[in-house]
Amino acid sequence: xxxxxxxxxxxxxxxxxxxxxxxxxxxxxxxxxxxxxxxxxxxxxxxxxxxxxxxxxxxxxxxxxxxxxxxxxxxxxxxxxxxxxxxxxxxxxxxxxxxxxxxxxxxxxxxxxxxxxxxxxxxxxxxxxxxxxxxxxxxxxxxxxxxxxxxxxxxxxxxxxxxxxxxxxxxxxxxxxxxxxxxxxxxxxxxxxxxxxxxxxxxxxxxxxxxxxxxxxxxxxxxxxxxxxxxxxxxxxxxxxxxxxxxxxxxxxxxxxxxxxxxxxxxxxxxxxxxxxxxxxxxxxxxxxxxxxxxxxxxxxxxxxxxxxxxxxxxxxxxxxxxxxxxxxxxxxxxxxxxxxxxxxxxxxxxxxxxxxxxxxxxxxxxxxxxxxxxxxxxxxxxxxxxxxxxxxxxxxxxxxxxxxxxxxxxxxxxxxxxxxx
Ligand code: EPZ
Numbered sequence: 001x002x003x004x005x006x007x008x009x010x011x012x013x014x015x016x017x018x019x020x021x022x023x024x025x026x027x028x029x030x031x032x033x034x035x036x037x038x039x040x041x042x043x044x045x046x047x048x049x050x051x052x053x054x055x056x057x058x059x060x061x062x063x064x065x066x067x068x069x070x071x072x073x074x075x076x077x078x079x080x081x082x083x084x085x086x087x088x089x090x091x092x093x094x095x096x097x098x099x100x101x102x103x104x105x106x107x108x109x110x111x112x113x114x115x116x117x118x119x120x121x122x123x124x125x126x127x128x129x130x131x132x133x134x135x136x137x138x139x140x141x142x143x144x145x146x147x148x149x150x151x152x153x154x155x156x157x158x159x160x161x162x163x164x165x166x167x168x169x170x171x172x173x174x175x176x177x178x179x180x181x182x183x184x185x186x187x188x189x190x191x192x193x194x195x196x197x198x199x200x201x202x203x204x205x206x207x208x209x210x211x212x213x214x215x216x217x218x219x220x221x222x223x224x225x226x227x228x229x230x231x232x233x234x235x236x237x238x239x240x241x242x243x244x245x246x247x248x249x250x251x252x253x254x255x256x257x258x259x260x261x262x263x264x265x266x267x268x269x270x271x272x273x274x275x276x277x278x279x280x281x282x283x284x285x286x287x288x289x290x291x292x293x294x295x296x297x298x299x300x301x302x303x304x305x306x307x308x309x310x311x312x313x314x315x316x317x318x319x320x321x322x323x324x325x326x327x328x329x330x331x332x333x334x335x336x337x338x339x340x341x342x343x344x345x346x347x348x349x350x351x352x353x354x355x356x357x358x359x360x361x362x363x364x365x366x367x368x369x370x371x372x373x374x375x376x377x378x379x380x381x382x383x384x385x386x387x388x389x390x391x392x393x394x395x396x397x398x399x400x401x402x403x404x405x406x407x408x409x410x411x412x413x414x415x416x417x418x419x420x421x422x
Contacts, residue, residue, distance in 0.1 A: 003393040004406055006383030007415035008365060011250030011287070014412035016241045018256040018282070019045040020231030022401050023308075024193040025073075026095040027170045028200050028231060029053045032062060032075035033102035034177060035204055037226035039075045044231050046070040049400045052093045056085060060099065080107070087113035087144060093400075094123055094167075100148060101128075101171030104137055105178040110148045114141070119372040121331040127168040131159045135172070135179055156181030156220050164189040164214070164301045170197055176218035177206040185216040191302040192261050196232040203227035235261035236308040237402060240377050242285045243312050244409060246274050247385035249287045252412055257283035264305045268313065271295045272320060294322030294359055299330050311337045311378035318346035319385060320359040328353045337375035340368040344386055365390040370397040377402055384414055393421075 020043040030053075032039040044050065046069065054064045054073075061081030065074040083103045090096040090113040103110035115123060129139050129146065135154040140147045156179045159172055169189040174197070176183035188194070190212055198211030204227040207219035233256045242262070245252045246269075259266060259278060266276050269285075272292040277284045294317060299307040307330035317324040318341055328334045335355050338348045343366045347358040365388035370376030376398040383390030392398075395418070398405055406416045 001393065001421035002395050003391055003419050003421060004380060004395050004398070005417050005419060006380055006390045006392070008248070008384055008386040008388065008390070010248060010413055010415050012245050012248045012252050012409075012412040012414060013250045015253045015255050016408050016412060018233050018238045018241065018254050019403050021045070021193055021196070021234035021236075022047055022049055023166070023236070024196040024232045025050055026053055027098050027193060027197045028229065029057060029073065029075060030098045030102050031174055031197065031200060031204070032057070032077050033060070033099060034106055034174060035224040035226070036078040037224070039204070039226070040228040041073045041075070042071065042228065042230045044071055044073045045234060046403050047399065047401060048396070049093055049095070052089065053095065056089045056096050056099065059086060059089065083107050083109050084111040085113055091116050094118060097125060097128065097167060098170055100146065101132065101175035104132060104148050104150050105154055105175040108150045108153055110146070112146045112148070114144055114146060119336060120334045127161055127163060127165045128171050131161060131168055131172045132175060134159050135175060135183065154179035156183040156218070158184050158186065160186040161188065163187070166191050166194065169194055169216070173197060173208070173216060173218065174201065176220060177201050177208070177224060179220040181220055183218045183220070186214065188214055188216045189301060190214060192232055192235060200227060200229040203229055233258060233261060236306065236374070238262055238283070239265045239306070239309040240312050240381070240402070241408065242269070242276065242283060243316050243381055244384060244412070244414075245285050245287045246292060246316055247381050248414065250413065251284065251286035253279055253282055253284040255282045259283065264303055265309055268295050268297060268305060272316070291359070292316060292320040294320045294324040294357070296325045298327040301330070307331060307334060308374050310334060311374045312381055314338065314348070314355060314357060315341060315378040315382045317357045318348070318360065318363060318382065322359055324357045324359070326355045326357065328355070336371040337378045340371070340375070340379055341382055343368055344382055344390065362387055364388060367391045367393065370394045373397050373401045377405065380405060380409070380416070384409070
């Protein structure tokens with residue numbers, strides 16, 4: 001397994017191109033299952049999760065062609081061979097469950113393995129199941145697989161979600177495009193990736209209103225057609241690299257960054273004394289002299305503070321002036337980066353879903369271990385600020401969600417290199 005070595009203390013200077021959003025692409029790719037016409041995605045990110053989704057869709061008979069080194073993905077499901085998503089793929093990536101809605105909508109059946117738990121939580125699918133049952137699906141759990149059928153197709157319905165689940169909203173949104181009648185999703189997730197999926201489905205001929213609000217209305221149509229759609233900018237990669245100069249000093253411009261994607265995150269940066277400037281090409285952050293100020297953070301559904309930026313923010317607050325309290329409200333176990341940061345000299349107390357961070361002057365480089373995607377990158381960022389050398393192991397977690405992180409940070413002056421593992 002590869003590891004990444006970071007030497008701290010070198011100020012950064014330059015521009016980082018932000019890629020297309022992993023969490024948009026992982027919902028957009030299964031949308032091809034809704035139509036026999038081709039779906040072309042541009043600005044696609046080059047990530048291992050995209051390769052896993054490609055493997056899953058190909059196992060169903062979907063043709064997936066990567067062009068321009070993976071930045072363009074052309075998908076076509078005109079020759080489907082299966083409607084079963086196998087456990088050996090689904091267990092690697094929970095987003096595999098996003099084939100459930102489209103398969104039910106167009107093929108009226110699906111067998112999808114339950115993803116099983118992952119490092120950050122149990123991650124059940126009850127909200128997805130309840131919602132699709134409201135649209136007439138019959139879904140039974142057998143041998144760890146959801147066996148779903150919709151004889152005669154899905155029917156439009158009022159679908160209240162008990163929690164604004166991103167994945168459940170995406171599954172229902174896709175399913176509703178081909179259902180008979182009108183569907184209204186209540187308490188829908190409002191993330192930018194939902195808006196991006198709705199825009200793509202509309203290009204395919206779907207009739208959708210209200211995406212980005214808590215109520216999305218979909219008028220079912222008989223069929224969907226071909227489309228070409230640009231994947232929206234990755235707001236989590238954006239937030240991650242905006243923090244880099246706060247750790248290392250210097251100035252970084254994130255090309256493609258948009259304030260509307262990271263509103264609540266930027267509010268917290270301002271409260272911590274970090275200035276963000278809008279430029280013609282993106283968002284620029286320069287380390288104002290002196291330490292950042294402590295701030296309290298509670299993760300919420302969009303437009304609240306994103307859980308996927310909690311680990312990165314905690315790492316930044318480790319050397320802020322004062323004490324910060326972070327509350328993780330979305331997942332039940334998303335503080336695994338805390339003990340690794342403590343190994344680097346941070347002063348963090350975790351009690352259940354609350355972490356209290358007492359700012360220290362400096363972190364010290366140490367060997368640390370990546371545990372989940374966003375925890376991994378928070379350790380890389382901490383290494384930029386730490387005295388000496390930090391070695392982050394198990395970086396396969398990192399490669400799931402960050403394109404060539406050592407190249408992007410190295411290009412703006414970070415002392416960082418990847419060591420090929422055994
Ligand atoms: C999406 O996961 C993202 N993944 C996650 O990003 C992100 O952290 C999460 O949304 C929250 O914003 C993708 O988009 C591929 P949820 P998803 O359904 O859809 C519970 C990353 O690092 N829940 O909104 O799985 C669930 O257990 C990843 O890029 C149920 O209880 O998230 C969790 O506690 C990590 N029952 C909470 O809701 C359900 O049926 C949020 O889950 C569904 C979810």
